[in-house]
Amino acid sequence: MHNRRQILALGAGGVALGAAAGLGWSGRAEADGLAGFGLGGPGDLANPSEIRSRDGRLQATLRPQLSMALVDDKPRNLRRYNGGLPGPTLRLRPGDAIDLRLENALPPNPLPMPDPALFEAADLCGPVGSSHVAPHDFNTTNLHFHGLHVSPKGRSDNVFLTVAPGEAFNYHVQIPENHPVGSFWYHPHWHGSVAAQIGSGMAGMILVEPEGYVPEGLPERQIVIQTVIGGDAADFDDPRQFMSLRAPRIFTLNGQYRPTIRLRQGERQFWRLLLANDFQFCPLDFKAMGLAATLVGRDGTPLREPKPVDSLLLSPGNRVDVVVEGLAPGLHDMVRQPYRHGLVDLKARTLGQVHIAPGGAPSGLMPARAAPPPDITDAEIVRRRTVVLGERKDPRAVFDLAFTIDGQSYDPDDWHLDPRLGTAEEWTFVNTTAYPHPMHIHINPFQVVAVSGVPLAERPWHDTFVVPAAGTLTLRSRFEDFDGDFVTHCHILPHEDAGMMMNVRILP
Incomplete structure (x- = not known):
């Protein structure tokens, strides 16, 4: 290969x-x-x-x-x-x-x-x-x-x-x-x-985006959240550092350590947030930052209607587009909230500060409206598949632990996920491990239908979504426009490199 x-x-x-x-x-x-x-x-x-x-x-x-x-x-x-x-x-x-x-x-x-x-x-x-x-x-x-x-x-x-x-x-x-x-x-x-x-x-x-999507007068922030390896220089190429969920990581925003984000009371800003890290989840509480937030898009797909939110969970690889408004004047911490990552508790981490200056003029500006794809209906589904996520002992892997999909670690010559171009399928990921796995499918976005058997009324569009520890994720995807080979995998990247990836072949 x-x-x-x-x-x-x-x-x-x-x-x-x-x-x-x-x-x-x-x-x-x-x-x-x-x-x-x-x-x-x-x-x-x-x-x-x-x-x-x-x-x-x-x-x-x-x-x-x-x-x-x-x-x-x-x-x-x-x-x-x-x-x-x-x-x-x-x-x-x-x-x-x-x-x-x-x-x-x-x-x-x-x-x-x-x-x-x-x-x-x-x-x-x-x-x-x-x-x-x-x-x-x-x-x-x-x-x-x-x-x-x-x-x-x-x-x-x-x-x-x-x-x-x-x-x-x-x-x-x-x-x-x-x-x-x-x-x-x-x-x-x-x-x-x-x-x-x-x-x-x-x-x-x-x-x-088309020309004029972000209106003149609406400040746009691109905020790339990264967690760079925080060990000594000698640990830089040590797999025990970047393959361990307990190894130190340094959070940065656009490459800066604990920077300040400034806006005025009543001012709206368009925040485009990307969690571009290797494994740490990032729950954010906008209300605790002194902000009102309206979600307008996620994972590259616009919402049908803007949605007020107090908080959002970003899994590794996720993006969210939100319009925030400064409410409470003062200096507020921007915190990655605590998260239970399977057997590991991720503690709260301060990412930066949000400084809201008093006395700003209210703004009603929003990005232009854009339509999401139509919902995938029951009648479109031509096949339902179950995909099992697991782990096994393997002395070739770091810490002797390899991850699997349908009982095997990544095999570059295996293609048993083979949808037909122009069809839609429903896949249920079954997580048999004690860790959550944010699964990413290349090329085609998907609609989330249910989590651990509980149907979602909204059925949001994503390209990366978490399968809960010992839980399930049911999604639907249309295989449109492009045949060919790509992959689906866990976007906890130490899990991907340890085998939790599988080839997908779209047949013409």
Whole structure:
């Protein structure tokens, strides 16, 4: 499988970096648009840098590299796109194309991948070879365009590509004219190095929206929540650090440690929140921040009607688009609320402060309305499947624990999830473990039908949603527009790298 990926990458535009290693972005960074609103100035959280499409095309170069950065006033060894934390936001419109060059400037992998033949005598169930249940080759990478409804083939959202250190690859992703409006993101997805790379900073936001979606006068904040590995530099490439749910993590907002977010009493701001981390859930209480919040979109799909919310739970990989209004003047902590992560209690963590200045003028501005897909009806369902999430002991895995789907860890040659293009199916994920698993399905969004057997009246659209510990998740998805191969997996990335991933093949 590894060799097949290498050949595919080189045959579809991969080249050695050579002299090109010194190139900067081929795209142009744009102003973040906050200067006119008085935001992003001294003492206020700024948006990430931004690259916008021009004349139907977004051109950019992403260059992951290893460098030291001050995070919590301590130097941390990070893998970063273009020297930033997070990477630049990519803003485009439905119908645009992304031409993105990925130049892997990370250092060579210290050790070659173990030969799978060494493990054939182990007589263990599931695929042979440590590559499918343990992390490896931490500096080999590729790109996933998380949540985008685009082709999974060739140079598009193809997570089976390989870009080794010193190589480059030219991606071409065509966005459909009718693409949903909302917030998405990009990150590495080379199986075996995903937890290490996202856990050390490799992520960035994607915004897909028509012209005028955010009205002039409504300040827009892009807030990328990351949890970078917080151990010593010597622990940076130690799998026991980034594969452990108990290892230290440092929360950042747009790369800053405990920054301040400023707004005025009565002022509305459009917050686009992305939880771009490796495993920690992030419940947020807007009321405790002195804010009134209205949810307008989640996971790249707009709501049919705006919905007032006091709090929201973000699982790893989730995005929410909310309009917040400053209510209570003063300085309020922005806190990741406590969360029971299976057998591990995640304590409250202060992410930053929200400063609400008194005396602002009330604002009624909201983003333009956008319609979600129509509900998936009973009559559309052509097949119902049950998918079982589990775990097993495996000496090849870190801490001797591998994760499974339908009884086996990730097998690159297995394709038993094989829906037909133009159909809809209902899948029930059954969690037999003591941990929650936020399951992500590539390419096509899904509607959540029930959680642990309890039907949901709203049936929200997502691309990542948590299966409760010892519970179930029932969802429905239409397989539209694109056939081809992609994956479904747990977005707790140590679980993915330890085997909780399965191939999906959409048959034409």
